Amino acid sequence: LAGGFFMTRSEPAPARGARPLHPENRPAPVAPAPQADIPAAITPGSHLHIVLDDPNGLLRRVNAAMADEMLTVFDQLIDRAARLYGGEVETPFGVDGVVVHFHTGDNEDRPFCALAAAQLFLQLVNDAGEERRACGRLSLPCKAGVTHGHADATQAEILARTAPTGTILTTIPTAAISLPCRLGAAFRLAVSDETSLQVAVVEAFAPEYQQLISNQSLHILTP
Numbered sequence: 001l002a003g004g005f006f007m008t009r010s011e012p013a014p015a016r017g018a019r020p021l022h023p024e025n026r027p028a029p030v031a032p033a034p035q036a037d038i039p040a041a042i043t044p045g046s047h048l049h050i051v052l053d054d055p056n057g058l059l060r061r062v063n064a065a066m067a068d069e070m071l072t073v074f075d076q077l078i079d080r081a082a083r084l085y086g087g088e089v090e091t092p093f094g095v096d097g098v099v100v101h102f103h104t105g106d107n108e109d110r111p112f113c114a115l116a117a118a119q120l121f122l123q124l125v126n127d128a129g130e131e132r133r134a135c136g137r138l139s140l141p142c143k144a145g146v147t148h149g150h151a152d153a154t155q156a157e158i159l160a161r162t163a164p165t166g167t168i169l170t171t172i173p174t175a176a177i178s179l180p181c182r183l184g185a186a187f188r189l190a191v192s193d194e195t196s197l198q199v200a201v202v203e204a205f206a207p208e209y210q211q212l213i214s215n216q217s218l219h220i221l222t223p
Contacts, residue, residue, distance in 0.1 A: 044103075046114035046148045048087065049156035050078065050121060051097035053141040053165045059095060062138055070138040071095075074125070080220050081120040085113040097142070097160065111148045111173045112180050116213065118144040118168045119181075119205055123217040126166065146170040147197070148177075155191045159199060162189060168202040180209040 052059060059067050075093035078100065082089050087100040100117060102110045125142050132139040145159025148171050155171075163169035172186055173179070183200035190196045205213065 044150050046102040046110040046146060047156045048100040048102070048114045048118050048144060048146050049097060049160040050093075050100075050118065050142050050144045051157065051160045052095070053143050059138070059140060066138045070132075070140065073128075073132075074098075074142075077124045077128075077220070078121050081117045081124065084120065084216065085117040087113065087117050097157070099156070108177050111146075111170075111177050114146050114148070115168060115170060115179065115181060115202065116205075116209065118146055119202070119210075120213050120216055122166060122168070123213055124220060127217050128221055141165050144168045148173040155195075155197065158191045159189070159197075164201065169199055170202060172198050172200055181205045 059070075071093050075098070078093055078098050079089055081087075082100045085102070086104055087102050090099040090101060092098070100114070102114045102117075104110075105113065122142060122144065125139070129139040129141070143160055143163040143165055144167075145156040145161070145163055146168060147156045147159065159169040159171070169189075170183070172183070181202045182204050184203045186198050186200045188196045189199045204210070
């Protein structure tokens with residue numbers, strides 16, 4: 001019954017490193033200052049943060065084996081979802097959730113990929129949850145935050161923790177980018193004393209995309 005939840009872990013994709021700097025061999029009156037490495041947190045692209053929805057701290061109250069088993073399964077699921085949509089998982093799924101970066105592809109494609117990966121992961125957790133609980137295994141709901149463009153990736157965590165259970169809260173990209181989903185009413189969310197972002201909850205995906213995501217979830221979970 002639980003065979004679908006134990007999948008062979010694929011080798012993680014190599015971490016994205018900084019671009020090597022080429023030394024300047026010719027003498028110059030004033031040496032140019034080396035360009036600082038851009039931290040991954042502010043690299044342009046789309047960024048997905050998924051967190052557990054655990055307001056009562058259940059994960060910390062169950063035995064360690066049960067908690068670790070769920071985190072391992074969730075790590076496998078986000079790995080599959082990220083790979084399908086070209087995302088790079090930053091760290092294994094832990095008590096603080098997981099971050100996935102989307103740097104490759106066209107500017108128009110990255111928001112779609114980040115949102116679709118988020119929806120697929122939430123679909124996987126939802127589809128697996130009932131059977132996991134029937135087997136006496138822990139299955140906590142999750143929620144997601146997505147930022148696009150030059151928004152700080154750490155802001156995606158604030159969006160994730162603000163999102164309602166089982167939903168995606170996303171920043172709103174430019175009007176030139178077509179999203180695969182319908183958004184709720186936009187509002188301003190303060191993410192620091194100086195910064196606020198225009199965000200909206202993803203209410204529903206277009207039927208053809210939701211069907212695709214449902215089929216992907218079924219394929220991944222089928223033994």
